[in-house]
Amino acid sequence: MTWMRIATAAVLIPAVVAAVWWGSTGLVTALAGLVTLLALLEFFAIGERVGLHGYRLWTSVCALAVLFQQWAATAAQSWTLERNLRLTRSSAASELQLELVLFVFVLGVAAIVFLSRRPLTDALGDIAISSAGLLFLVLPFSALVRLDGVSVIGPRLVLFTLTLVWVGDTLAYFIGRWFGRSRMAPQLSPKKTWEGATANVLGSALVGVSFARWLHFDAWHMVVMAGLASIAGQAGDLIESAYKRSAGVKDSGELLPGHGGMLDRIDALILVAPVVWYYFELVLASRG
Amino acid sequence: MTWMRIATAAVLIPAVVAAVWWGSTGLVTALAGLVTLLALLEFFAIGERVGLHGYRLWTSVCALAVLFQQWAATAAQSWTLERNLRLTRSSAASELQLELVLFVFVLGVAAIVFLSRRPLTDALGDIAISSAGLLFLVLPFSALVRLDGVSVIGPRLVLFTLTLVWVGDTLAYFIGRWFGRSRMAPQLSPKKTWEGATANVLGSALVGVSFARWLHFDAWHMVVMAGLASIAGQAGDLIESAYKRSAGVKDSGELLPGHGGMLDRIDALILVAPVVWYYFELVLASRG
Numbered sequence: 105m106t107w108m109r110i111a112t113a114a115v116l117i118p119a120v121v122a123a124v125w126w127g128s129t130g131l132v133t134a135l136a137g138l139v140t141l142l143a144l145l146e147f148f149a150i151g152e153r154v155g156l157h158g159y160r161l162w163t164s165v166c167a168l169a170v171l172f173q174q175w176a177a178t179a180a181q182s183w184t185l186e187r188n189l190r191l192t193r194s195s196a197a198s199e200l201q202l203e204l205v206l207f208v209f210v211l212g213v214a215a216i217v218f219l220s221r222r223p224l225t226d227a228l229g230d231i232a233i234s235s236a237g238l239l240f241l242v243l244p245f246s247a248l249v250r251l252d253g254v255s256v257i258g259p260r261l262v263l264f265t266l267t268l269v270w271v272g273d274t275l276a277y278f279i280g281r282w283f284g285r286s287r288m289a290p291q292l293s294p295k296k297t298w299e300g301a302t303a304n305v306l307g308s309a310l311v312g313v314s315f316a317r318w319l320h321f322d323a324w325h326m327v328v329m330a331g332l333a334s335i336a337g338q339a340g341d342l343i344e345s346a347y348k349r350s351a352g353v354k355d356s357g358e359l360l361p362g363h364g365g366m367l368d369r370i371d372a373l374i375l376v377a378p379v380v381w382y383y384f385e386l387v388l389a390s391r392g
Numbered sequence: 393m394t395w396m397r398i399a400t401a402a403v404l405i406p407a408v409v410a411a412v413w414w415g416s417t418g419l420v421t422a423l424a425g426l427v428t429l430l431a432l433l434e435f436f437a438i439g440e441r442v443g444l445h446g447y448r449l450w451t452s453v454c455a456l457a458v459l460f461q462q463w464a465a466t467a468a469q470s471w472t473l474e475r476n477l478r479l480t481r482s483s484a485a486s487e488l489q490l491e492l493v494l495f496v497f498v499l500g501v502a503a504i505v506f507l508s509r510r511p512l513t514d515a516l517g518d519i520a521i522s523s524a525g526l527l528f529l530v531l532p533f534s535a536l537v538r539l540d541g542v543s544v545i546g547p548r549l550v551l552f553t554l555t556l557v558w559v560g561d562t563l564a565y566f567i568g569r570w571f572g573r574s575r576m577a578p579q580l581s582p583k584k585t586w587e588g589a590t591a592n593v594l595g596s597a598l599v600g601v602s603f604a605r606w607l608h609f610d611a612w613h614m615v616v617m618a619g620l621a622s623i624a625g626q627a628g629d630l631i632e633s634a635y636k637r638s639a640g641v642k643d644s645g646e647l648l649p650g651h652g653g654m655l656d657r658i659d660a661l662i663l664v665a666p667v668v669w670y671y672f673e674l675v676l677a678s679r680g
Contacts, residue, residue, distance in 0.1 A: 150516065151516060151520070154513075154517060156517060156520060185479075188481055188483060189479070189480070190481075191477070192478045192479075192480060193477050206527060206531060207670070210527060210663070211624065211627065211663065213631070214627035214630065214631040214663070215627065217580075217630065217631055218577060218627065224579055224580060224634055224638065225442075225638050226638065227631075227637065227638045228438065228439060228442055228444070228524075228634070228638035229444060229520070231524050231631075231634075232444060232517070232520035232521045232524040235520065235523035235526075235528065236520040236523040236524075238523075238527065239494060239498060239526065240523065243491065243494060243495070244495055244498060291512055292506070292512060336499065339499065339502035339503065339506065340502070342502065343501070343502040343515075343519075346512055346515035346519075347516050349512040349513065349515065350512065350515045350516035350517070352513075375499070375502070378495050
């Protein structure tokens with residue numbers, strides 16, 4: 105199983121790295137859209153097992169709209185003239201607000217509830233799981249698109265984010281396996297240990313330091329950003345375990361040999377991407 | 393029952409109108425926060441009946457954060473210099489993004505799932521209903537704060553929005569009762585008729601025309617805005633009926649004599665407010 109895991113990674117990692125490095129933000133958005141839809145459908149399949157039937161088609165359409173909105177937002181140019189005074193050049197598309205996309209989602213769900221023949225007794229649960237798909241998967245994951253759209257260093261930021269997750273996950277996996285003693289959340293995920301979690305944070309911090317030069321950021325900031333991202337990533341991993349425990353399944357799917365489903369593969373990335381994005385946007389970018 | 397309904401309205405309507413007319417946007421935000429929390433707790437109580445246990449405290453905190461963010465956003469000043477070129481003066485608080493609030497909500501839920509002793513088998517449903525509370529109640533309703541914060545005409549826009557809902561609801565109620573023949577959604581809400589719904593749209597359009605002068609907007613735009621808002625409001629009413637049908641309850645609560653609960657009272661307003669806000673922001677305000 106470990107070998108299959110490595111073989112799958114050996115095929116996918118170069119492909120993803122190449123797409124991020126040579127591809128435009130449009131291509132990265134399209135790939136992120138594909139990954140999001142696969143993960144979302146797996147999430148809804150988990151929901152089905154506890155009687156929550158997501159509005160698959162409409163939520164998928166809105167998920168793509170969220171990614172489009174995030175992509176369009178990267179096209180807006182912004183200059184800070186002085187403290188709190190900003191000049192923004194935007195296109196018509198980049199004016200599209202996330203709030204509006206979310207509101208259209210709500211209106212569409214209302215129309216579906218009114219028009220569909222689904223049993224009404226399920227409506228509340230169906231609405232709920234569809235909302236969770238957007239808030240817990242699509243929205244945080246879409247931060248990757250924002251990162252890729254940062255001028256000049258965008259692709260580097262994305263590669264940094266991916267490396268962070270890959271190194272952190274791998275270290276946690278092997279260190280946990282070899283030295284893991286104290287179990288972290290036996291109820292949620294029996295194999296997770298504090299030793300593995302610590303290795304994840306330390307490994308991520310090392311990745312942070314290694315990328316500092318390439319990204320032209322202060323090494324200490326990189327360590328803090330990577331450490332926070334690692335903690336968020338492990339939270340993403342644990343919350344996905346909670347979804348699966350709720351439904352009594354082991355993997356979210358069987359798409360990626362040795363890794364389980366798409367959701368299993370990106371669970372950490374979903375929460376890592378927004379941490380890197382907000383740390384960059386609110387802390388690093390605002391310092392010029 | 394009708395008299396109790398009228399008596400409650402006779403007390404509440406003047407109080408709300410006075411608060412909007414004489415109160416600051418801060419006061420309106422605080423009142424909206426109170427109303428949101430009451431409605432959210434009723435929503436979670438409905439969820440409890442189908443085994444979905446919302447994270448009441450954390451979702452309430454995040455609901456208030458959403459309202460604060462919307463209030464802070466009203467403090468940002470923005471000038472359009474030329475097509476797509478905009479100058480914005482913001483405070484530190486008005487830089488707070490809704491996306492960030494939603495992401496913090498997700499992180500907090502992950503922490504709660506990890507730390508709490510709730511049964512994990514419920515986690516997915518609990519996450520789902522909490523998400524729905526934010527997306528289907530808090531976010532759309534918070535548009536009222538944005539409306540109130542519009543410079544000069546903000547309170548008028550809010551009073552217009554409230555009048556729209558009150559007149560539409562009342563007309564639909566009485567016309568539906570007296571002339572209602574064709575039932576609209578017998579499965580969802582047995583008393584709703586197409587006659588009532590039509591009266592709601594026409595009454596709202598009339599309210600639109602009557603407010604045109606006071607708001608200095610084109611009467612035709614007001615009719616379109618009011619018509620769309622009325623349809624959205626009725627969708628809000630129906631989707632709340634769907635929540636209640638799911639749980640097998642008649643009213644969301646007993647807070648307001650003759651009206652049921654807070655959620656029953658604001659169900660239409662929840663979807664009307666964002667329609668008025670977006671129509672104002674995207675259509676009317678951009679024309680100068």
